[in-house]
Amino acid sequence: MPPPCTRCQSERAVIVRPKNYDKLCKTxxxxxxxxxxxxxxxxxxxxxxxxxxxxxxxxxxxxxxxxxxxxxxxxxxxxxxxxxxxxxxxxxxxxxxxxxxxxxxxxxxxxxxxxxxxxxxxxxxxxxxxxxxxxxxxxxxxxxxxxxxxxxxxxxxxxxxxxxxxxxxxxxxxxxxxxxxxxxxxxxxxxxxxxxxxxxxxxxxxxxxxxxxxxxxxxxxxxxxxxxxxxxxxxxxxxxxxxxxxxxxxxxxxxxxxxxxxxxxxxxxxxxxxxxxxxxxxxxxxxxxxxxxxxxxxxxxDLDEGTGGCGSANGRDSGGEMARMEHQLRTDQNAATHGLETEVTMASLGTPTSGSSIAVGVRPSHVQMKKANGKGLRQQTAGACERCGYISSQAVCKACVLLEGLNKNRPKASIGIEKTNDSETLDKGLAKVTLAEKKRQQVAQTEL
Amino acid sequence: MAEKTKTNKEDFIPLTVEFSGGLEMLFSNQKKHDVSIPARDESGNSSNIAFLVRYLCDNLMKDPKKEFFIQDNTVRPGILVLINDADWQLEGEDEYEVKKGDNILFVSTLHGG
CATH class of the missing domain: 3.40.50.620 (HUPs)
Known part of the structure; x- marks a missing residue:
């Protein structure tokens, strides 16, 4: 029979508290x-x-x-x-x-x-x-x-x-x-x-x-x-x-x-x-x-967009203004199908670029990444994803990179990110995904 | 003499065993099981929780992933055990000797929230 509760001294204890070994009754x-x-x-x-x-x-x-x-x-x-x-x-x-x-x-x-x-x-x-x-x-x-x-x-x-x-x-x-x-x-x-x-x-x-x-x-x-x-x-x-x-x-x-x-x-x-x-x-x-x-x-x-998976979101988060930006993304796609370059939209998002295919691999000037001793500490500075406007320390936020890979049927570029959190890998992934930018937009268009 | 025959190896103790917190998936997706376990363990000692766990592994669990339930011959860390609704730490953990009609609840804390 379990001992009585150490707090009320009357009821039967039901738990030993891990933090201090107190034995407490249910109430x-x-x-x-x-x-x-x-x-x-x-x-x-x-x-x-x-x-x-x-x-x-x-x-x-x-x-x-x-x-x-x-x-x-x-x-x-x-x-x-x-x-x-x-x-x-x-x-x-x-x-x-x-x-x-x-x-x-x-x-x-x-x-x-x-x-x-x-x-x-x-x-x-x-x-x-x-x-x-x-x-x-x-x-x-x-x-x-x-x-x-x-x-x-x-x-x-x-x-x-x-x-x-x-x-x-x-x-x-x-x-x-x-x-x-x-x-x-x-x-x-x-x-x-x-x-x-x-x-x-x-x-x-x-x-x-x-x-x-x-x-x-x-x-x-x-x-x-x-x-x-x-x-x-x-x-x-x-x-x-x-x-x-x-x-x-x-x-x-x-x-x-x-x-x-x-x-x-x-x-x-x-x-x-x-x-x-x-x-x-x-x-x-x-x-x-x-x-x-x-x-x-x-x-x-917190500028962490999350490279971890399930349950790793321990308060690490980002702020969003996504609905508007998604609308923007759709506008981009419409523009693309009408023969307009995406750069028009990119510029309107406040990140001067010379065209989407270059922009993907280039970080905006207000984004800094510092590396010390190879895998050392890195400084994150707030920027906005140039696709969706979501907070990001990269030119394009991870969600957009991943989405692009999905929409292109080319998931490999993004899987690399999971194996190493190194930002360089992300850059490589980004470089790969730029090539078929327009194709993605067409595919995305049909998917939507 | 009557005492002795009562505790011979043929005797079984009826118990209710419950699984929750996701553990039930290892036990045919059934939360509540009425079982009867031998009153004596392999060495002839009174059956305790450690023996119950081994017994359940061998006789009740169809799932081959035994390591999700048992580790180092006892309940895997992260699985809470309640003996008649009380923390098993109040009862001597896996050395608690089971009694007729006991309710033993295993709750996993390891599954997603």
Missing amino acids: CFLEVFEAEVHKTITTNALFYPGERVAIGASGGKDSTVLASVLKTLNTRHGYGLDLILLSIDEGITGYRDHSLETVKRNAVQYDLPLKVLSYTELYGWTMDQVVEQVGKKGNCTYCGVFRRQALDRGAASLGVRHVVTGHNADDVAETVLMNLLRGDLPRLSRTASIVTSTPSSAQTDIKRSKPLKYAYEKEIVLYAHHKNLDYFSTECIYSPEAFRGSARTLVKDLERVRPSSILDIVRSGEDMATLVPASVAPKAASGRESRYGGENVSVVY
Whole structure:
């Protein structure tokens, strides 16, 4: 028979907390879990009263718990938040269609509005179609890059400037370790931050935050279990990321031996972030910090478009103004079919180029990439994709590069990006894809 | 004497075993299983969770991906075990000796959110 709860001393304990070995009963555990999320929110001043906040909802345990807890805390503590569920439909039959049913039920259960945005609407491709073309290997890159933009675009379309995601302490520890193992300090510092944002030239400056950053995955799963939350759990039917899988296994193995390891890695990540020189870890200008609710919060700007795949979007994000730019892209294609050069549109997007075939390989002058010691630290400077206007440190954002490859039936150029994150590889990929620029447009035209 | 015959090797313990968090996919997509496991393990000791896991692997699990459930002869890290709804850490983890009518729930935390 389990011992009594160390907090209330009366009920039967149901959980040993990984962070401090406290033995808690069901009621005390649920209370303590919610109180800790509330503390994370208030300490970091994540929200302001009346803020519209979109919850990135997948139907999985993390986002389901996040939605439930935020709904509870919003009522209990009078945050005054206007909460909305935002789901991305990647178009994966047998996986996302089922989890979306869960999100739809959650919307009813928590009485929250739901917006679903599909890859088909945004990119003209479902992930099933992408996999059909590129194969199971490397498809996670497409999904990761597309999803990152999709959440921002969805938020923008709802007039929401803050997206919260269900990333938990285990996810953050995993990503900290991955970036440590890759020697990628700039990304490590972004990963460790609870709030990230993208400086965008447009009005759509979307903030991302992770209210469950300090919550153990174990406690999230047990919270869902003891609260009888309705969540969907199955692995994506397409290939998992091997490297993330290894980091995940390492984290779980460490937890078994020493449960506090997970929060210790998260804290180490935060401490290491402070050691990353400002020149490689772009931070918000001081004027912006207060705007993002709280003097003690530093917003880390994130120009990462995501080379990782599923689950690697730990608050790394970009801001978008995509709907307009997609319209622009279509205009480009119309222009191309009428014999006009794409350069007309490129110029109108504010990036002077001498024609699309050259422009693809050339970075705008305001984009700088610095390399030290070969694979060393690189500085990212905000620019906009000259195709779609999405925030990008490259001349053309990754989504557009990937889309171009897809639309041309030439996926190889983009698969190379997944194997190495080196920007030079991307350049090579870009150089390859330029050759058939016009052909792409014709193909794209017929696809649309 | 009656005690002795009660605990001979032929005796079985009826249990309810549940899988969730995606683990059910390894067990014929069925969440709840009523099983009876031998009261004694291979060495004649009272059956505990470690033995239950081995037994389930050999007798209930049709899926060949055993390593997704069992690792180093015990439950794979990242899978939570609840014994009658309580964390197995409160009960001695895999050394807990199963009792008639116990409900053992295995929840994976490893699947996508």
